[in-house]
Amino acid sequence: MKFSLLLNVHSGTVQDIGAEVIEDKFSKSFKAAGHDTSVHHFGSGDLIEALKKCASSGCDGIIMCGGDGSASAAASVLTGSDVALGVLPGGTMNLYARSLGMPLDIIEAIEALAFAEIRKADVGCANGLIFVHQFATGFQTRAVKLREKMDFGSKFSKMFASTKAIFSVTVNPPIYKLEMSLDGGQFQPVKSSLFAVTNNIFGVGHLPYADEIDGGKLGVYFTEPLSRLAAVKIIRDTVLGTLHDNEFVSTDTAEQVTLRFPKLKKSDQAVIDGELIKLEEQVDIKIMKQALRVLVPNKV
Structure with missing residues (x-):
């Protein structure tokens, strides 16, 4: 399967850990699980465009590093599609990542996602907003x-x-x-x-x-x-x-x-x-x- 990692290199969490560390762990763990990988950077305000570009690239899943707002944005693009969403807990509370059962340590979460299963989840919709x-x-x-x-x-x-x-x-x-x-x-x-x-x-x-x-x-x-x-x-x-x-x-x-x-x-x-x-x-x-x-x- 083919997975794309979306990374905001300007986010505090990514800077604390190091973008290179996250990218290296993602590449090694997912390749060890038999997957093809790619990494895409985006800046503030460019997330939706980056998500749409990745979703249309033929990937099977998008790994979103961020908090609940980033997960929500990703869900707004991927809901109803065949592309799966993986959430790396890079936010403050990471409440949706907790619902998914994700480890809260990003490095451990990458390893868990590399060997994860795909399930179907509910989303809420308020006046068309996911x-x-x-x-x-x-x-x-x-x-x-x-x-x-x-x-x-x-x-x-x-x-x-x-x-x-x-x-x-x-x-x-x-x-x-x-x-x-x-x-x-x-x-x-x-x-x-x-x-x-x-x-x-x-x-x-x-x-x-x-x-x-x-x-x-x-x-x-x-x-x-x-x-x-x-x-x-x-x-x-x-x-x-x-x-x-x-x-x-x-x-x-x-x-x-x-x-x-x-x-x-x-x-x-x-x-x-x-x-x-x-x-x-x-x-x-x-x-x-x-x-x-x-x-x-x-x-x-």
Whole structure:
């Protein structure tokens, strides 16, 4: 099989490890597994073009080095195609890489991908935009906005910026009014500080990521308007993997979720896999079952 590695040589993670080290390990490990390899560099803003070029080159799989945003971008190009996606955990939290069962060390992850199996995974779709982890608004949106105003040049400085932004939001959690319909049912009013729709249901006992990649259900998570103390408790339970037990969080599942924002402002935004997008008055979200081919470490 033929695999292409996509590498942003300007990313903090790649610079910390060394592009040459990653490329050498990729070439040796994949060739030892009997595969042909190629390496492609891209810069900021060039990822989608690089993905499309690789996908049309006749390769069987693309190995994407990056975080959830990069994995989401790759999925947006590869969903519905025969080209498989492999994820090297080069981001801050690497939540989708965790869902795939990837080792979090990049060198170990390369070895695992070289001998991985191809499986079909679900993806979420919000108004035509693919996501692999979650669509969210409210608390998460404000935290990402604050983080983007901070300076960070490495994985650890970005993690610090994210943590600082999250706790800054707890001082005055936002309140959103929306209407929600699950699987075509009646619209229900929701007044919330935090609202998220996830690609499969979050597992228990760990950071917020799905244990199943093909469960066929969207997870729906939302809160009431939060006090500062309640917001801190939610952050605690998110880290500990006990969010399902949090008294302030309501959960549900669906295959289709429709959201309406009757008092939407032009400046309102949402977050898809850590990236800010414009929030529309109506958002139609669905699960696309087994629409993406992914590389998963072979457990045998």
